[in-house]
Amino acid sequence: MMAAHTRMPGHAATAEKEAFVEDLIRRLGLSKAADSVVGDKKKRGLSGGEKKRLSIGAELIAEPVLLFTDEPTTGLDSFQAEKVCGSLLTTHACTSIGLLLYGIKLHLTLVLHLHQTTFV
Numbered sequence: 001m002m003a004a005h006t007r008m009p010g011h012a013a014t015a016e017k018e019a020f021v022e023d024l025i026r027r028l029g030l031s032k033a034a035d036s037v038v039g040d041k042k043k044r045g046l047s048g049g050e051k052k053r054l055s056i057g058a059e060l061i062a063e064p065v066l067l068f069t070d071e072p073t074t075g076l077d078s079f080q081a082e083k084v085c086g087s088l089l090t091t092h093a094c095t096s097i098g099l100l101l102y103g104i105k106l107h108l109t110l111v112l113h114l115h116q117t118t119f120v
Contacts, residue, residue, distance in 0.1 A: 007062045024060060028053045028087045049080030053087050060108075068111045088112065 004017040012020075025034050030053055038054070039045015046054065052072055059067060069088065073081035088110060 003058045003061045007058075021061070024057050027090055028057050029083060030054065030057065047080060048076050049083050052076065052080075052084050056084075056088065064108065066109045066111065068113070070113045071115060072112070073114060085112070085114075 001021055004021050008017055033046055033050050037045040072084050
């Protein structure tokens with residue numbers, strides 16, 4: 001919610017911001033981690049994939065026209081990498097996120113830059 005309060009327009013009501021954030025959390029697959037501490041090297045918190053999805057969500061709150069992700073799966077195992085990519089594609093395919101705030105459809109261009117170091 002902190003990102004929503006700082007990056008969303010001031011004229012949006014708190015209830016609208018909360019609804020927007022809840023929908024984004026659901027779309028990014030972060031519902032189970034919503035009340036978790038992010039964590040650091042000393043304190044365990046979110047997994048690597050959850051942290052990546054959280055940072056993507058923090059950017060999506062500002063409703064960008066272009067979202068450029070440079071190697072969003074770096075350092076993740078295959079399961080978490082799939083979750084991150086799936087979240088990006090789901091969020092991009094379901095471009096009705098903006099309907100909650102402005103009554104207009106969100107048009108987002110998603111640029112994904114991935115490296116595949118091994119072939120299966």
